[in-house]
Amino acid sequence: MSATAAGTPAPVPAPARVRASPKGRVTQAHVLRSEWTKLWTLRSTRWSLLAAVISMAGLGVLIAAIQNSRWDHLSLHDRATFTPIDNSLGGVNIAQLAIGVLGVLIISGEYTTGMISSSVMAVPRRLPVLLGKIGVFAAVTFVLMIVSSFVAFLASQAILSDHIHASLSSPHALRAVVGTALYVTVLGILCIAIGSLVRSSAGGISAFVALLFVVPGIAAILPNSIGNAINPYLPSSAGTGITQAVPDAHMFSPWGGFALFCGYTIVAVAAAGWLFVRRDV
Amino acid sequence: MIQVRNVTKRYGAKVAVDDLSFDVPPGIVTGFLGPNGAGKSTTMRLILGLDAPTSGSVTINGKAYRDFDAPLNEVGAMLEARAIHTGRSGYNHLLALAQTHGLPRSRVDEVIELVGLGAVARRRVKSFSLGMGQRLGIAAALIGDPETVILDEPVNGLDPEGIRWIRELLKRLAAEGRTVFLSSHLMSEMAQTAEHLVVVGRGRLIADTTVEEFVSGASTGAPVRVRSPQGQALVDALAGEGVEIRSVEHGALEVRGLTSEQIGEAATANRIVLYELTPLQASLEDAFMSLTHDAVEYHASAEAPADAPVTELGANA
Known part of the structure; x- marks a missing residue:
């Protein structure tokens, strides 16, 4: 392209210049590649993902090992209520925290450092940046979490094999193992949307913690009739049903609750995208 | 060619x-000059589509x-506030930018070489000095070999x-035919580039x-330097409506x-x-100051003593 726009004489005649670099083009695939690089080139990302994997894969196994060693000392009631599937997947409670915080930071970190300006200058239509972040983070989270939850489940059942254990063919076992990875993945997407809406790390993490840990606590102290009516609709209750083989009382079905959780996430992503394209950076 | 047309940007009640x-x-x-807070950075953000103008195009x-x-x-473009995640290395920052356009890794190496960051490019930006950060910003601006270069306080x-x-x-x-637009609040820097x-000033076009x-326009009304052993008599002889006399070093007066x-x-x-009678050229800073004087948002509250008009000879000599 010539630097001289029609009708505007250039004060200095432009010498013929060979373009030093090939011309590029912004595509969603290119932006995904860029977001992949951005994700893995920060130490905080790598530590958070490692923490999520270790807690998801390790906590259930640790609990299984402890329960197995003291099985003979457990009361009959404890033995009767021990749920080998849900115990093996208990690490999700910590993994969700690591993934949620990381989801917020992936976008809020760009606002706190000013990186978002560079990102938006490179991709001025903006939406591909948000979708690229969601795509890369969801794929990475799902792969890591599905492997971790299978490891947690299989290792735990192997440890418990002398006493009470489940297998993948046990009722709800496979659904809970896969569901755990699905829940954490969608939670990560929800947290990217929260980070994009709030645009600050402190605010985004607060919003995420409030939504998942504070609101359920408040619902728990409400009168039973009200609490039971509200509870199934809370994002945490709706989302976690799919991770449990033995469901809590007064909840939606696992897939029904998960569909609601996905619905919340879609609404949050749509709001984040709508604002991201329109707001000043 | 950048064309700014009737652009207004308001942030709440404040017109930037x-x-x-x-x-x-x-x-x-082309230099973009104005005191701090004059709207230079905002204008650049509007050009770059980071902020949307309230009106205009x-x-x-x-x-x-x-x-x-x-x-x-x-x-x-390079913005004044470094638009870089400091936890990433300079190389990876540039790589992530290049990848959005599908540019090859070799282009990243080229711009790192161009700005002379080869030795530190793999270090995290956190550890960069201000100067290295500026060079990285310039490398990012040049990564696509652009026709238009916009730099805020480079x-x-x-x-x-x-x-x-x-x-x-x-x-x-610029000699290669590109559009080069840079902002500064330092007139002397602009004059050389x-x-x-x-x-x-205050978001409005002054010149x-x-x-x-x-520079030549600003030199009209510049002071004249006078030295005389009869300073007080000279002050009395020159005093009048619209005349401002102040003493400078070594018994000289500026009129x-x-x-x-x-x-x-x-x-x-x-x-x-008279020992000396010298018409002074306005310095570039003077020219800039006189033009933007009314447009400066925050004036220093107290004037420097040396600038006080002299009525009594020898007071400051």
Whole structure:
């Protein structure tokens, strides 16, 4: 392209210049590649993902090992209520925290450092940046979490094999193992949307913690009739049903609750995208 | 070619840019000058599509920034606030930018070489000095080999060698026919780099002119330097409406409001001996200050004592 726009004489005649670099083009695939690089080139990302994997894969196994060693000392009631599937997947409670915080930071970190300006200058239509972040983070989270939850489940059942254990063919076992990875993945997407809406790390993490840990606590102290009516609709209750083989009382079905959780996430992503394209950076 | 047309930007009640219009032509370096808070950075953000104008339009080579399929190949920009995640290495920052356009890794190596960051590119940006950060910002701006280069306060934090390097780089880019637009609040810096000037204050256009015209225009009304052993008598002889006299070092006076001819004749008429009579050129900073004086948002509350007009000879001599 010539630097001289029609009708505007250039004060200095432009010498013929060979373009030093090939011309590029912004595509969603290119932006995904860029977001992949951005994700893995920060130490905080790598530590958070490692923490999520270790807690998801390790906590259930640790609990299984402890329960197995003291099985003979457990009361009959404890033995009767021990749920080998849900115990093996208990690490999700910590993994969700690591993934949620990381989801917020992936976008809020760009606002706190000013990186978002560079990102938006490179991709001025903006939406591909948000979708690229969601795509890369969801794929990475799902792969890591599905492997971790299978490891947690299989290792735990192997440890418990002398006493009470489940297998993948046990009722709800496979659904809970896969569901755990699905829940954490969608939670990560929800947290990217929260980070994009709030645009600050402190605010985004607060919003995420409030939504998942504070609101359920408040619902728990409400009168039973009200609490039971509200509870199934809370994002945490709706989302976690799919991770449990033995469901809590007064909840939606696992897939029904998960569909609601996905619905919340879609609404949050749509709001984040709508604002991201329109707001000043 | 950047065209800014009747652009206004309000943040709540505050008007950051007020009906601003100007062109930035290709082939020369255009300076964007104004005191801090004049709206320079905001205008650049509007050009780059980061903020949307309240009214008016901005185009680069006829297109709005958002409509480019490969914006980094069209426009390269460095913002004043470093738009870099400091936890990433310089190399990875540039790589992530290049990848959005599908540019090869070899281009990242090229721009790192171009700005002289080869030795530190793999280190995290957190550990960079201000000057290294500026060089990284310039590398990011040049990664797509753009036709238009927009730099906000590029010499900030650079050492003298770095300043000379960037001046030569910008002149070379302009000589290649590119549009080069850089902001500064330092007039002296602009005079050495830019040919054309766009001056703003309080978000409004103050001047759109060549550096040469700007300086000569500002020299009218410049002071005359006078030295005389009969200083008090001279002050009495010259005093009058619109005349401002102040003492400077070594018994010399600076007179504003009279030409050197008028001062010489007044001295002769009053039989006052003159040792020196020198019309002074306005310095670039003076020119800038006089133009933007009303447009500076925050004045220092107390004037420096040396600037106080002199009524009694010898008070400051």
